[in-house]
Amino acid sequence: MADRQVPPRRAVARGVAGHTHAPARALRPTVAREPAQARPGGGAAQAGVRRRLLADPSGQRLGHSSPGRHQRHHRPPHDGPPHRPARRPGHAPRRGHARPYRRARAARHHRQPGGRRLDATRSGRRVAAAETLLRRRTDVTVPSAPFLLPPTPVTSVDAYRAIGGGSGLDQAARLGPAQTVKELTLSGLRGRGGGGFPTGRKWTTILNATGTHRFVVANGAEGEPATFKDRALMRANPYAIVEGVAIAAVTVGAREAFIALKASFGPENERVTQAVEEMQKAGLAGTVPITIVAGPEEYLFGEEKALLEVIEGRDPLPRLFPPYEHGLFATAPQSGWEAHEQEPGHTGAHQSNPTLVNNVETLANVPHVLARGAEWFRSMGTDESAGHVLVTVVGDVARSGVAEVELGTPLRDVIDEVGGGTRAGRQVKAVLSGIANPVVTAPDQLDVPVSYEGMAAAGSGLGAAGFAVFDDQACMVEVARAYSRFLYVESCNQCPACKLGSGVITTLLEKVETGRGTVRDVDTIGARLKTVTDGNRCYLPVQEQAVVSSLLRSFPEEFTEHLEGRLCPRPGRVVVPKLLDIVDGTARYDERHADKRPDWTYSG
Ligand SMILES: Cc1cc2nc3c(=O)[nH]c(=O)nc-3n(C[C@H](O)[C@H](O)[C@H](O)COP(=O)(O)O)c2cc1C
Ligand code: SF4
Structure with missing residues (x-):
């Protein structure tokens, strides 16, 4: 919105995946706050730093090996007595912390940035709650130093x-x-x-x-x-x-x-x-x-x-x-009713x-x-999400990458600073956090804090903080079909409603995507989404329900555009971003997954 007040942006504490502002202070006793830095550009130095992270020190790249029986390597325990290194000189007692977190946090939370107007949003009150959190956090512009991802690999x-x-x-x-x-x-x-x-x-x-x-x-x-x-x-x-x-x-x-x-x-x-x-x-x-x-x-x-x-x-x-x-x-026994011993001849308790x-x-x-x-x-992050988190940003962004950020950082900043924003002339339309959470829509929800409670308040979830960004040229029906297919293929078939239900949903989404779908098909998708979790042993079908339902809810007009023989107005090829590697800002996806069948064999 033109009249929207944009709060000051929170700097991202970059790890080795992006431009490193400050040396990592791993395992130091006190927290040092670095002065705020200019936002990183995309220069050669930055690319060099990313290369150092994403290349193995041996220079190897991840290759895709065909699935097969896994191997198990046993490592013998070390026989000698454990050696404990002396504490490093200057390691101050932890209670002597220069900035008690309660005071610091209270001070932060009582600041009134003010002036932020809440626009009407799709998710109404839940987004308003997230925006409140955001206002509490976005006035903090000084990042804490990265400690998880060192600037150069520890070898x-x-x-x-x-x-x-x-x-x-x-x-x-x-x-x-x-x-x-x-x-x-x-x-x-x-x-x-x-x-x-x-x-x-x-x-x-x-x-x-x-x-x-x-x-x-x-x-x-x-x-x-x-x-x-x-x-x-x-x-x-x-x-x-x-x-x-x-x-x-x-x-x-x-x-x-x-x-x-x-x-x-x-x-x-x-x-x-x-x-x-x-x-x-x-x-x-x-x-x-x-x-x-x-x-x-x-x-x-x-x-x-x-x-x-x-x-x-x-x-x-x-x-x-x-x-x-x-x-x-x-x-x-797992369920108490097994008719026989799991271990034949088992004796003892x-x-x-x-x-x-x-x-x-x-x-x-x-x-x-x-x-x-x-x-x-606890001095870092938010009340319910302490510390830093490693984020991955891929999809319709200028560059893909991994970085360490303080929890509570707005998603918009994460996309801009880790992913370099969208490509020229494009706008973010939606963001999916892994394949486990409802979609975050843009621009209305893009300032959501990257925290457990912030993402939940926006109706989504933090998951493993892996963000796939979709711009205004992405077809969200295709996204729904591709994500549903991934989960259908990966479902293990132990629970009928999960495997069969996600199969029906995927087939009908394929119909809709290719212009052969009807309103009745969309209704059937909705009905199967309600039952796909019945009798589930694990959360995979809950993910199917969360992701596909949210796309139907958030982009009804795109589904309507595809019905009754109409062709997709945004044809493209959506690949579920199952990552093989990220090298110099370029993500390599496992495109072979498209050949994986629901019985876990591969075609071709
Ligand atoms: C379908 C599915 C796939 C998962 N894959 C991973 C994974 O690759 N890595 C992981 O750490 N947790 C994964 N999880 C979550 C784990 O089940 C488990 O909750 C987690 O490892 C617990 O660690 P935490 O408490 O440190 O988060 C997955 C969960 C589901 C339902
Ligand atoms: S719910 Fe989990 S265990 Fe059951 S079929 Fe689906 S993936 Fe397999």
Whole structure:
């Protein structure tokens, strides 16, 4: 709107994926605020920095390997005594924080930027709530320094130590399990795998669970479309992930830990393997064995109940109960009515083996939280979304990329600064967060804060902070068809309403897209969207419901334009952005997915 007051933009704390304004201060005890910087341009220096992030230090690129049986590599635990490096000189006690977060946050929140007019929007009150949050946050223009993505990849355990690596594990040993989970709870850290579950609460559940066998799993499967941040992190600093795994294992009393990622993630497998070996030799990986699991290409591999199946050597078909109830190598019956032992000849007590599953980015935050303290972490972000988040921006933008941003940053700024905005002459029409959340429409919702509560208030969700941008030339009917097909193909067929329902929805969307659809077809799509989640074991059909319903709701005129034999006014080719790599701002998508059949075989 011409008369809309645009609030001052919040600077993005850039990591190595974009122009780096300030050196990363990984694992330092106090938070340093950098002065506000000019917004980055697209110069050669910036491209160089991005190249450093997105290329593996060995110079390799991710290739697409055909799906097949996954391999499992066992890494022996380090036999020697754990070596704890001395705390770095000058490491101030955490309580001596220069800027107590409550005071700083209160000051921030009581500022009145004023003058922002709320325009009528599609989502009415929910957007108004998001705008209120935005007004509270957009007056803050000083970014906190990046700490997750270092400006150059950390390539050795010595380099990791030099930036304070190991301090988090030290602190966990000093605090003990109960205080460690308390610190995590106080920090407000939430899971970065998509659900945003409070990490401290999850760890507490596992810690307090009965039974003698517990396990820890780091989820690096990263199958969410529009998401590359876990691979960027594994390339840039796998050591922080390994330290997070070690802290988790020692805290919940795990007997073994696993880091799971796709077999096709070549550079990441090398980096993580090297980091585990070096950290174990250096005594920085605790005493719990860490095993790397290289898994299959399927989207469901990243779903935590399917992930456990893969680690146990089976296909990625989600089991019934969540990992904290029925964990790895559990011998307890899942539903209580199995007619036979899962393990023939089993003797002794049945074990449910509560298992902690966390995303790799979540775990990479943990050493920082412990080394610098919960207050430091809460001083960044918003009330309900503390800290930084790794975002991916792809689609109809000038350049694709991954960057570290402070939670609460407006989505518009993320698109402009990480993605370089839209191409010349184009406008953002819509943004999809992964393939799991309702669409965010532009321009009305584009200032939504990138935070759990901000995205929820706009009727969407943060997910894994992977944003696919669609400009005004995109056909949203085609987007609906492509996204629905992806989920239909990836559905595992254990729950009839999910597989059959998403199949019917996809077929009818194809009909509509090609001008053969009727109003009745659209009604049938609506009806099947209501039942597609019936009897679901996992959230995949909930995602189908959320994404397709929101596109129908938000772009009814585009669906109408396609009905009764009319041709698409915006013909193009929408590819679901399942990422293989991002090199110098250019995203490479897995176009082979178009050949994947609903039975997980490939044509051609
Ligand atoms: C279909 C589906 C796919 C998922 N894929 C991933 C994934 O690739 N990586 C991931 O970390 N979480 C993924 N998740 C979420 C995990 O099930 C789980 O919630 C997460 O790993 C927990 O970690 P967090 O608490 O640190 O977020 C997926 C969930 C669903 C329903
Ligand atoms: S809900 Fe769908 S994807 Fe999930 S287990 Fe059932 S059939 Fe498989």
